[in-house]
Amino acid sequence: MHFDIIGDVHGCIDELNELIQKLGYMKQQGSYTAPADHKLVFLGDITDRGPNSMAVIKLVYQLVAEQKIAFYIPGNHCNKLYRYFLGNNVQQKYGLETTVAEWKNLQTQQQSQIKEKFMYLYETAPLYFHFKEENLVIAHAGIKENLIGAASERVKSFVLYGDTTGQTDEQGRPIRRDWAKKYQGKAWVIYGHTPVLEPRIVHRTINIDTGCVFGNKLTALQFPDLTFVSVLSKQPFSPDRFTSFDSD
Ligand SMILES: [Mn+2]
Incomplete structure (x- = not known):
């Protein structure tokens, strides 16, 4: 199995469609065909801050739940949106607003569709993937290495x-x-969450959040080839917003 793992999308639908096609997925009448033995992976934070989070939810749902050519795990922004949809009192800042x-602007029927799709994605997703064979x-x-499997x-x-x-x-940011610097594991750990200008490889860890929503680029990592495919942000x-690491 080949995985095309996509970094934090944050509502950047145009860049996402461009990247999926650059990865060799063919678009026809709104649906994608994956290259043989390839699957897309979304590693969370598909919404917030960017121009079209609704369209991203629809597309990720289509690829994961309907076409079954993609996998999804949540990020912290997904967790917050999920808690908002549950009716919890969640602070509407840091992008959730x-x-x-966008969601409130939709008609009632569309609102429930989006909510159902997102909640289905979130509720059926594991917290992280561990593909042991790969x-x-x-x-x-x-x-961290000692948390894998737990x-x-x-x-x-x-x-x-x-x-x-x-x-x-x-700036009030956590x-x-x-942790990557101390990581000694044999398994590759692919992640996002912290925007960097270029993918950051430290030991067997790779951060592929290249901050598309902050104007840099949207990046995919092809595994096991370990090649990067990116499209420029609009x-x-x-x-x-970008973290630089001094002594990698
Ligand atoms: Mn995040």
């Missing part, structure tokens, strides 16, 4: 939010530990 505004782990914010609140928080310290920086560039 754009998705909620020696491949895919988790939104990554995973399922607990600690694992849930790690794969959704990363290795957070519980503290925040001057401070995260650089969004305005926000250089301050």
Whole structure:
């Protein structure tokens, strides 16, 4: 099996369609045909901040649930949207406000369709993938070696939010530990969550969130070939959103 793993989409539907086609998936009458033995993987944060989260939900649902040519796992933004749809009191900021505004603009029938599709995706998704035969782990914010195979609140928080310290920086963003630097596992860990200008490879970990919604590019990693395929973002560039790692 070949996996085409796509980084954080965040509502960037045009870039997503372009990337899927660049990966060799053929579009005909709105539906995609995968190259033989290939599957797409979405590693979470498909909505929020970008121009068209509704269209991304529809497309990911179509590929995962209807056409069965893609897999999906949630990210922290997905978790928040899910809790919003459950009726929980969720703060509408950090991007959720754009998705909620789009959703509220829909007619009632379309609202329930989108909600049902998204909730189905979220509820049927595992927290992360562990493809043992392929020696491949895919988790939104990554995973530590000793957590692979486990399922607990600690694992849930790690794969959704990363290795957070519980503290925040001057901009109010959570401070995260650089777990990848200490990773010694044999399995490849593919993740996103932290925008970087270029895919970041450290030991057997690869961050493919190249910040499409912040104006850089949308990247896919082809596994096991380990080749990157990217398309340029159409969004305005926000250089301050990208993390640089000093001593990789
Ligand atoms: Mn994230």
